[in-house]
């Protein structure tokens with residue numbers, strides 16, 4: 351399976367072309383639109399989110415509510431395009447004078463991108479570096495989530511820290527759906543109402559001072575059998591693949607799996623998950639500090655990952671920079687911006703990890719149709735149970 355996305359932030363649309371989804375996966379546009387709406391919902395977003403109401407158009411690969419096995423093309427139009435049509439026109443000689451962006455924002459792609467691609471106007475960099483692109487990735491992830499649901503695998507995400515406000519709540523063992531229902535109700539995607547309020551207050555304060563905030567989100571993936579990924583080669587390791595997926599999200603600067611960095615400070619007796627066996631459960635772990643991954647493979651416990659997002663680089667009270675026209679000190683470019691996008695990043699984290707898991711499932715079990723895939727997984731699950 352593979353996919354590509356294309357599209358500029360203020361261009362006409364974002365597009366994704368996906369290859370390798372098996373035939374006969376039921377897929378309604380509402381399933382994708384629901385995920386697109388979740389990505390847009392978080393507290394702390396700027397003016398752009400009031401303009402966009404992301405809706406998917408399916409251009410190929412799905413007929414009568416079901417995948418065909420052929421490439422799937424998805425498109426999400428940018429409602430903001432009408433305000434940028436002339437500035438973003440693909441034709442040369444626009445009728446209006448276009449003001450170049452020459453004041454790179456510290457923390458964004460502007461400076462390095464404009465030097466690398468030899469662009470005098472940094473708009474030519476910011477348009478594609480923008481996290482607007484993640485709307486396309488969430489649409490792709492919605493299809494991956496749909497596929498995983500069919501084989502009993504579920505992906506959830508929630509915010510565990512925003513700036514220096516942290517939630518003490520962890521995902522409960524067993525059936526976590528009640529906890530995640532609470533998360534869906536929270537504008538900051540935090541399962542603890544009291545902490546949610548503190549997080550919203552922190553965002554309000556950052557906004558009032560022209561500043562921005564980052565934070566940490568956690569992803570949990572349940573229902574994965576033992577043995578996804580492999581120890582045999584570096585690029586087949588499940589932890590490496592998931593870390594790469596999360597690090598590819600704009601603004602993500604750190605990834606942890608299970609205890610993560612904390613495991614480096616603890617003795618082995620407090621880190622490794624002891625193995626047990628009972629007739630009812632079969633092989634099981636007494637704890638899940640490894641976050642469900644050992645030796646580059648799933649170990650049958652839920653996978654638990656965290657992504658750390660830096661504060662948004664565009665500040666309403668801009669940082670110092672250099673004007674590339676004359677190298678004089680100036681304040682960085684600012685039009686409008688989000689104050690915090692960690693709740694959105696949590697939804698994007700679900701999408702990119704769901705894609706990676708779906709890809710690994712297809713690599714292990716294969717299948718041109720959902721029936722083939724389900725049958726092969728069923729067989730494997732039976733085998734694991736009787737080991």
Ligand SMILES: Cc1cc2nc3c(=O)[nH]c(=O)nc-3n(C[C@H](O)[C@H](O)[C@H](O)COP(=O)(O)O)c2cc1C
Pocket residue numbers: 396457458459479480481484599600601602660662663664686687688689691694695698
């Ligand atoms: C959902 C989301 C929304 C974002 N919104 C903004 C924004 O409004 N302004 C901004 O400067 N950066 C925003 N960012 C972060 C930048 O896209 C990101 O910092 C930039 O592309 C540089 O990449 P890097 O931080 O991964 O190095 C957002 C990121 C995400 C995931």
Ligand SMILES: C=C(O[C@@H]1CC(C(=O)O)=C[C@@H](OP(=O)(O)O)[C@H]1O)C(=O)O
Pocket residue numbers: 359396397398399402479480481482485600685686687688
């Ligand atoms: C458009 C989205 O996020 C954008 C990501 C982004 C950036 O620099 O990454 C900058 C902002 O865009 P604009 O400059 O148009 O206000 C965000 O709104 C989105 O998430 O759909």
